[in-house]
Amino acid sequence: MPRTRYWFDSVIARGTPVLIGWLTLVCLAVVVPASMALVWADRRVPRTWSGQLAAVWVSVGQTLKIGGAVGSPLYVLLSVLLALVALLFVSTLVGLITNGLNDRVLDLRRGRSTVLEERHTVLLGWSEQVFPIVSELVVANSNRRRAVVAVLGPKDKAEMEDEIALAVGRLGRTRLICRSGVTTDPAVVALARPETARAVLVLTHAGEGGDAHVVKTLLALEAAVRGRGRRRPEVVAAVRDGRHHRAAQLAAGPRGRVLNIEDVTARLIAQTSREPGLSLVHQELLDFEGDEFYTVREPALTGHAFGRLLLAYATSSVIGIVPAGGGVELNPAQDRVLRADDRILLVTEDDDTAVLADGPLPVDEAAITQPGATAAAAERFLVLGWNRRAPLIIEQLEPCAPEGSELVVMAAGEEALREAGRCARSRTGRMRITVHDGDITDPRDLDALDVPSFDRAVVLGYDDADGTDRAVPGALTGDDRTLVTLLHLRALEEASGRELAVVTEMADDRNRLLAPAREGSDFIVGGRLISLLMTQIAENRHLADVFDALFSAEGDSLHLKPAPHYVLPGREVTFATVVESGRRQGHCVLGYRLYGQAREGPAYGVRINPDKREHVRLGPQDSVIVLTREPVPIPGGRKAGRQTPREYEHFTHP
Structure with a gap:
């Protein structure tokens, strides 16, 4: 033979x-x-x-x-x-x-033919972002007929289709079209017909030249649609390094929006490290499952003050106003009057569920409380690992930390230690910063820190591009290092009998499922977070300004506040009562989190936008989800920031 x-x-x-x-x-x-x-x-x-x-x-x-x-x-x-x-x-x-x-x-x-579609969504590039974006678009398009998503990437067409089908599953009413080619070539980009698309998303690119590839793709997109006599589509992109953000924004043009992964990720890590569970709130709001942000016009409320709008809807939560001239006003002053050309920003299940309440919503005046002025106790923060986002995280933590707080950084590698030391020396604020040389995957180094004595911990992933992982011979890299560190932290928690509030940064969302952490723990996956933001902006261009304000260094942001600051603990009240109590303090109330369900998935106790007519019993350890400006604690228990007036107007239903 x-x-x-x-x-x-x-x-x-x-x-x-x-x-x-x-x-x-x-x-x-x-x-x-x-x-x-x-x-x-x-x-x-x-x-x-x-x-x-x-x-x-x-x-x-x-x-x-x-x-x-x-x-x-x-x-x-x-x-x-x-x-x-x-x-x-x-x-x-x-x-x-x-x-x-x-x-x-x-x-x-091979995917070399032209896409003959209109009002479709175009994805340019190929990375791990493809899967969460397509998955979210499928959910967003569930009530839309003939929805089309076109993906243009460097891989083989059949290979891309197979990977998406394996990761996403059934696409429902959404039709997927894949085309193969280099996204930096205008002739290839033209195959996706971006000039007829409703939105174009430029995905991040792996490798050291990833941001340069994003900029070139944006320039190729501009060249592909130039002179075709059509209105240019909404363009959403993201860069990994903040130093390249301005160049990418210039390449995206006036109708483009470029997100800074480092900036958004760092701010969310800093916020979550102060308020455990906050990442779950953002996750609930940013995906298309459940309730999300919408903007609506409501002529019936024109001329009414913003304070009246908070109880105008029974099944929607008002959080701001979008002026006709652009921008967004999150949680504006209570007497801000809604003009005829303004749009209302709210959280609701869908764009057709924002319906005015039939009548006045029930409020239990006797259950409303006011937070007392208490001195903030000093806290100890632990940062394990180092990357480019660490200085920004510390910058966000320091102003809000109570006087006398301490932050300890453990990092390995000459460059990481040098950066951490420079950051510690440049800080002269209320928080003392010290740096330790050690391997976060070595249990002996962790034991030397007395980890259970800290109140908060942040586990950061080293940046491969910085070569920090290679600084330690034989050291683990990327998410592998993070997973091993979490194993050691879990062992220390069990040995000491004390739970530590840990915020973990990961590069790959699939590794989150492998993490040896408690149910409901905080995980920040920068790529997935940005994917959710990009998809939301692609579906509603008004949300770009909303997210800019929500993740900005100044202004109002989401917080988890103790429930006793709003209503009497253990007393059954309507959710409208919680909203009214928050309004009197200058807060927009979006929901609550039940401490007793914090380990029970999939919501982990988080309830966004409940019906204001529903009854709820909040305990002393439960939290209320609010949108407000974070006050800066000062000695003596007083807080600087937005002042809460003692005199308030009791609004009734308009």
Whole structure:
């Protein structure tokens, strides 16, 4: 058998003429004996040898499509020649048609044809962002007919389709179109018809030159739609390094919006480290499952003060106003009047569920409380690991930390230690910062820190591009290092019997499922977070200003406040009562978190935008989710920031 296979391979390797010769001999060796058998098996077989040979010839000719004519030698020769010419012509024509169809099919499978769609969503590039974005778009398009998502990436079309199908699953009403090509070539970008799209999302690119690739893709997009006589689509992109944000924004143009992954991730880590569970609130608001941000016009409320709007909806939570001239006002002053051209920013299940309440919502005046002025106790923060986002995290933590707080950083590698030391020396605020040289995956180094004595901990992932992982020979890298660190922290918690509030940063959302952490713990995955933000902006361009304000260094942001600051603990009240109590303190109340359900998925106790007519019983350890400006604690228990007036107007239903 091996020799036969070897002989067959040798024949094929000798070229087409030899292959045709062998094919002819094999064909004759099969057809001629079979034709002789057919003739001799026929009852009407001629009696003479010449007649039998002629019958065999006719059978062979009909089988091989060369005629099989009987007559003079010249006549037979010419008929065979014509039959061979016809056979050659037909075979060549069939071959050309087959090759053309094959080339066309291969071209289609490679994804080289133009997308003939309008009002579709275009994704330019290929990264881990593809999967959460497509998944969220499928949910967002569940009530939309003929929704189309076009993905243009450097991979093979079939490979991209298979990966998306495996990661996302059923696409529902959304149709997926994949095209293959380099996104930095305007001619290739034009295949996705970005000029007819409702939104274009430029995905981040892996590697050291990732942000440069994003900028080039934005420039290629501009070149692809330039001069086509159509309005340019909404463009949303993201960069990993804040130093490249301005260049990317210039490349995106006036209708483009570029998100800074480092900035958004650092701010959310800092906020969550002060208020455990806050990442779950953002996750609940940013995905398309459940309730999310919408903007609506409500002529019936024109001329009313913002304070009245908070109880105008029973199943929607008002959090701000979007002026017609642009921008957004999150939690404006209570007397801010809604103008006719303003839009109301609210949290609701869908854009058609923002319906005014039928009448006044029930408020239990006797259950409303006011927070007392208490001195903030000093806290100890622990930061394990170091990356480019660490200085910004510390910058966000320091102003809000109580006087006398301490922050300890443990990092490894000369560059990381040098950066951490420079950051510690540059801080002269209320929080003392110290830096320790150690490996966060080494239990001996962690034991030396007395980890259970800290109130808060942040586990950061090293940036591969900085070479920090390579600074320690044999050290783990990326999320592997983070997972091992979490294992050691979990062991220290069990040994000490004390739970530590840990915020963990990860690069890959799939590794979050492997993390040895308690249910409901805070995980910040920068890529997934930005993917959710990009998808929300692509679906509603007004939300770009909302997220800019929500994640800005100044202004109002989401917080988890103790429930006793709003209503009497243990007393059953309507959620409208909680909202009214928050309004009197200048807060927009969005929901609550139940401490007793903090370990129970999938919501982990978080309830966003409950019906204001529902009754709820909040305990002393429960939290209320509010939108407000974070006050800066000062000695003596007083707080600087937005002042809460003692006199307030009791608004009734408009």
